[in-house]
Amino acid sequence: MTLLVQQLVLGLLIGGVYVAVAIGFSLVWGVLNIVNLAHGGLVIIGAYLTWLLFSAFNVDPFLSIPIVAAALFVIGYVVQRLLINRVIRAPIFFTLLLTFGVNLVIINVLLLLFKSDFRSVTPSYSGSGLSLGGVQLPYIRVAGLAVALLLAGAVALFLARSRIGGAIQAVGADRDAAQLVGVDLRHVYALTFGIGAACAGVAGGLISTAQAITPSAGEPYTLQAFVVVILGGLGRVSATVVGGLLFGVVETLAQTMVPGLGAGWANAIAFAILVVVLAVRPRGLMGRPV
């Protein structure tokens, strides 16, 4: 019983990372209609920046989150403005291809800069945690979940209250009508992609504290973000939170409680969830009707 509770809690905590990974992915998909295959690459840039700040200047990984997010925002804004905006009205195949290419460029630049060595961020408190009634709560994971939920709240509040947030949602709902009220599409596209990249950066920071990173370590996160968005439903931050946490729990339980499955089955489990959701409820748990 304690084992089950332990795995449930661990799944929720790990789900925090998935929430962080998927928020930006979902925003970009929902508003720009881009399935961003470079999302995992952006996540890993965030992880490397966190590692760089930690190893060179000894900055705590959680304190460097705002810096990393700001840097990724700038990268995302520029990539969208100069590159993706050129094919934004083309069929989705073109943006898929382009973001796939961007991802390759990111991985290879990271390889040039950092080699393929494993890097990890290990602040003094990594490895320690809290014990509540026999259930272990690693500090890193608890803080990660807290950061992810804060990020989700901040993005939701920004979309609901700010002027730019309104413009972003207007563009997501109807591009032409948004232009007619005076929204500059090129700018709002770039802002949206920048915010998506900033969220990816935050996720990368969390990931750098939980696992060793290499230039290609972001690959699985694009798939996981995709599954989380399908699971929760497109178009709402709250749906991403539910999808991310649930995905963390299902994955953890499947890997630890089902005999014969282990860590090597992560992708298979993700795909299985994807297939089941698409077959049973294509719009996701909380998505709007298609």
Added chain:
Amino acid sequence: MRSTRRECGEPVAEPLLQVRQLTAGFGAGPVLFEVDLDFYAGELVALIGANGAGKSTLLGVLSGLLPASSGSVHFAGRDLTNARPERVVAAGLAHVPQGRRLFAGLSVERNLRLGAYVRRDREIGADLDKVLDYFPALKDKLQRSAGTLSGGEQQMVAIGRGLMARPKLLMIDEPSLGLAPKVVDRVIEVAQTINRDGTSILLVEQDVLVALEAADRGYVLENGRVALSGTATELESNPEIRKAYLGI
């Protein structure tokens, strides 16, 4: 040939909107041919014509959604030929598109406030109240999702959203589309009130009778060309119009 010579020291009665030789189209050839149109401040002008005559295309070109291939658009002393849509709205030319095109998932209030997106002044709240005075039915529906309203209410939100830009000229495309006759009358009535309060209106309608009864003047578009223009009374008594559009 995009530029036209700007005359200096023009007389005061310069039109608010001046369209010259406007030609536009995509792919298979032009949809608009050398359209000339003059619009004076304070007017309510009807733009009528059959389905596919180019009315919506003309509005799209004026508001910057569609490119013009030649000709010019001058509005309030500015050259807006092929200007980006955000510049057009900011100059005071707002477009209420056909089929309302509301931001469906957002609340009515958010939709209306987004209409004022280009504005930075402090009177946006006051203008929201003004819009609600025109459309009192929206007052207790501000927090409803815009997609859940009835067709008539959605049209009100669409016009209200256009008004929130505080335009000098409001172009309304087919407000009667899919609405019950009673609701159409109500919408047109409000358009006339808005016009009396000082906003010029360009009303695009397939329902010619409705449009001409409300308007001061009218233009008839046929196959992308201006076929006829004149005062509403002239057009209403024109035998060709009566035959082609009124079925009399």
